[in-house]
Amino acid sequence: MRLSMAWLDTLWLQVTGTVCNIACRHCFISCGPKVRKHDYMTVEQCQAALDSAKSEGLRAIWFTGGEPFLHPDILELMDAALEVGPLGVLTNGMLIDDALAAAIGERFRNAPYNLEIRVSLDGCTAEQNDRIRGKGVFDAACAGLRRLAENGVPALVAVSLVDDDAMDQARLVEVLTGLGLERPRIKWIPAFRIGREERRGRGYEAWEMLTPEDVAHPETPHRLQCGTSRTVTSNGVWPCPILINEPDFRLADSLDAALGPHRVDHKACYTCYVEGFSCST
Amino acid sequence: MLDVTSEHRKVALFGGSYNNWKATEAVLADAKRRGCDGVWFLGDVGGFGPHPDRTAEVLRSAELGLVQGNYDDSVGSSREDCACGYTDPRDNHFAQISYDYTLANTHAEHRAWLAAMPASARIRVGEKTVHLCHGSPRQVNEFLWESTTPAGFVEHLCNRYETDLLACTHTGIHWERRLADGRGLVNVGAVGRPANDGRQNVWYAVLEWVDGRVRTELVPLEYDWEAVVAEMRAEGLPEEFVETLATGWWTTCLEILPARERVAGRF
Known part of the structure; x- marks a missing residue:
């Protein structure tokens, strides 16, 4: 089952690949300090992807990993992206020291x-x-x-919904307000039952799949983030950040060659579809 | 491509009436006072204000061009929600209150009028083409904010829709971006609620052919917001909506704001 893109307007760059300073038990791409399945992207690789996407009508760029702030050239990469369009960085926040928070604040303003x-x-x-x-x-x-808030950056907090004892939203807002976030913003992320999460929680059931009718519906390219985006890593191009460890879903070496119809018959596609989920904010 | 519907030297473009019939009356009067030879409405008759039929009547008795907004499509077809594209539960809660109120209080004849509005239009201002839409030319509920609509994307849309200028509304905050070659995009803002800047006035745009180019003026518009506030209270609409008109600060539908636009507001 393949889906044709509506258009490409969102670019995901796996700037630090699968390299992370921590190894979360629910990580759907099983990142960690020594996981080099996807390595750091070079500045040139990132720029090439930005250039290609720009000609297609790029309007949103996202950095993820792994932990993007491990990248030695992260500020240069951020500046290159922000020249082209709005940028989001997905981070665990642990490496944001005073100097980095100030640099982020300067760019935010x-x-x-x-x-x-x-x-x-x-x-x-x-x-x-x-x-x-x-x-x-x-x-x-x-x-x-707290350091981001001190520098005027209203970070958005992403929360994974992986356990049955649901997060207490009111309590979370209290915690975030206490850290100096005046107007806490929260994004809820459903469990993708692959990678480490498959072992921690459960895998997908056989029936948890898109149907051909789902894929054929004219709204589906707008309901699945792969209908308007691509993800580039040091190893090539994938439809989305969730599936970068699935070699069968790899699309091409370069973005230009990766814009044709792509497979949407992975179990994880079901989560995006039923949740109406996008990694974007 | 669509045919050009009308030609102008000086045209007023406004959107987002959101049931604010006083502001809708005010923008029509202001455009006339400024000598505009045409007026176009870029969609969203209904929304969080009082007495939906009054705005429909004001618009229907005026001579103006129409483009359909997501709200008009939803109310016109009696859909379940406004299709504003919110994901936050609080936004959806308040959006549903205003939508249910608007749907329940819009006469069937006005609903048919809303349903029949065209999705987009093309006009000429002097020698330039202007493509009119609600959200974006490709999606009625796409939000084009200043901080998230890069120049390259504006250029892409101008190429794709073979136009010199694009005009939209939907976000409720006015802004403009011109490319080096003079093409560009103008978000005309909204007349139905203020621009989240602590001022009670609302905004629209006047495009005028001057010295071989289209000059854009984003126009602050004063209107009798106190009368609208009184009607909203009498109708039992949420005090959160009233507060927005009375203070100029948005209190609902905030989660969709990009971080940069969000920090510019109070809430």
């Missing part, structure tokens, strides 16, 4: 386009969060959020 920083937090307490994300992660992420 003065870049040509919007800069969105999205920090992952999977609990209102260290106990809740760290059982999924690792010891000490809650405190470090909160410190990053």
Whole structure:
């Protein structure tokens, strides 16, 4: 089953590949400190993708990984992206020290386009969060959020809905307000039952699949983020950030060659479809 | 491509009436006072204001061109919601209140009129083509904010729709971006609610052919917001909506704002 794109207007760059400073138990692409399945992208690779996407009508750029702020040239990459369009960075927030927070703040205020920083937090307490994300992660992420707030950057907080004991939204808002976020913004992320999450929670059931009728519906390219976006890593181009460890879903070496119809018969496609989910904010 | 519907030297473009019939009356009077030879409405008759039929009547008795908004399509076809594209539960809660109120209070004859509006239009201002739409030329509920609509994307749309200028509304905040070659995009803002800047006035745009180019003026418009506020309270509409007209700060539908536009507001 293949889907034709409506258009390409969103570009995901896996700037640090699968390399992360932590190894969350629910990570659907199983990132970690020594996971080099997808390596860091070079500045040239990122620029080439930006240039190709720009000619297609690019209007949103997202950096993810792994942990984007591990990249030694991250500020240069951010500047290159912000010259072309609005940028979002998905981060665990742990590496945002005072100097980096100030550099982000300067770009938030003065870049040509919007800069969105999205920090992952999977609990209102260290106990809740760290059982999924690792010891000490809650405190470090909160410190990053606080530094961003001090520099005038209203980070958005991404919360994974992986456990049955749902996150207490009112409590989370309290926690975030306490960190200096005046108007907390929260994005809820459904569980993708692949990677480490398949072992931690459960895998997909046989019936959890898109049907040919789903794929043929004219609204589907707008309901699935792969209908308007592509993801580039050091290893090539994929339809979305979720499927970069699925070699059968790899599209091409370069973005220009990756804009044709793509497969949407992965189990994870079902989650995006039924949740109306997009990795974008 | 669509045929050009009308030709102008000086044209007023406005959108987002959101049931604010006083502001809708005011923009028509202001355009006349400024000597515009035409007026186009870019969609969304209904919304969070009072007495939906009054705005429909004001618009239907005026001589003007029409482009359909997502609200008009929804109300016109009696759909379940406004299709504004919100994802946040609080936004959807308040959006549903205004939508249900508007749908329940829009006469069937006006609903048929809403349903029949065209999705887009093309006009000429002097020697230039202007493509009129609600959200974007490709999607009625696509949000074109200043901070998230890069120059390259504006150029792409101008090429794709073979136009010199694009005019839209839908976000409720006015802005303009011109390319080096003079083409560009203008978001005319909304007359139905203020621009989240702490001022009660609302906004529209006047495009005029001057010295071989289309000059855009984004126009702040004063109107009798106190009368509208009184009607909203009498209708029992949420105080959150009233507060927006009375203070100039948005209190609902905030989650869709990009971070940069969000920090410019109070909430």
